[in-house]
């Protein structure tokens with residue numbers, strides 16, 4: 001986990017998102033189309049050549065490694081490459097968590113790209129979403145990042161592709177540990193639940209900047 005300060009204002013964030021979010025959405029559409037298209041092989045071949053061209057164009061100037069987790073002076077995080085929530089990441093559904101007092105919620109639409117057994121959501125995808133939500137739930141309660149130490153998932157019944165709702169709730173804290181319960185529902189009710197032991201790491205790159213930003217927060 002590495003945090004870095006990126007000193008930009010809300011207008012600049014909105015300007016960047018206005019460009020990249022529609023691009024990310026278009027690529028999500030592309031992923032879905034690649035999975036479900038029944039066009040001729042020649043059309044698929046032509047599509048590949050055009051996509052390769054676009055990929056080469058985007059690679060002319062790119063970051064090394066992952067996108068990282070930049071944050072502003074107001075502690076607004078911009079983890080736009082995150083696998084579950086990333087606003088620049090076409091494989092992220094994306095989950096857009098909302099946080100209350102010790103409770104975090106989020107809803108996603110899981111289509112063909114998230115399939116495991118036919119017509120059903122992949123168990124690993126559910127674990128991914130649960131992991132993210134418990135992480136954010138534990139982190140926002142004390143405004144410090146937490147790692148998932150242990151996440152125990154029970155798959156209670158199959159989860160249908162389509163709308164899925166998640167809810168996480170802090171059930172206790174002990175020193176650097178925060179305990180979180182999480183539930184997943186499809187349109188017919190609870191399909192999976194989990195218990196997480198979240199741990200606030202003693203140290204992580206960018207920690208001093210995060211602490212300084214928190215100290216400035218009223």
Ligand SMILES: CCCCCCCC/C=C\CCCCCCCC(=O)SCCNC(=O)CCNC(=O)[C@H](O)C(C)(C)COP(=O)(O)OP(=O)(O)OC[C@H]1O[C@@H](n2cnc3c(N)ncnc32)[C@H](O)[C@@H]1OP(=O)(O)O
Pocket residue numbers: 003070071075076077078131132133134135136139140143144145146147148149150175176177197199200201202210
């Ligand atoms: C924007 C600015 C920032 C501001 C912040 C505000 C909001 C932020 C919003 C969002 C934040 C991010 C949200 C992310 C969400 C995504 C979540 C993930 O996917 S996390 C990746 C997967 N998890 C790992 O990769 C962990 C890998 N493991 C480790 O790094 C270490 O093992 C770690 C940190 C988990 C523990 O290491 P130690 O050195 O701190 O642990 P020791 O000191 O030995 O133990 C401390 C206590 O924890 C228990 N413990 C240790 N490891 C445990 C484990 N794996 N499971 C359960 N308990 C464990 C121990 O028994 C001990 O408990 P006793 O004090 O004795 O009661």
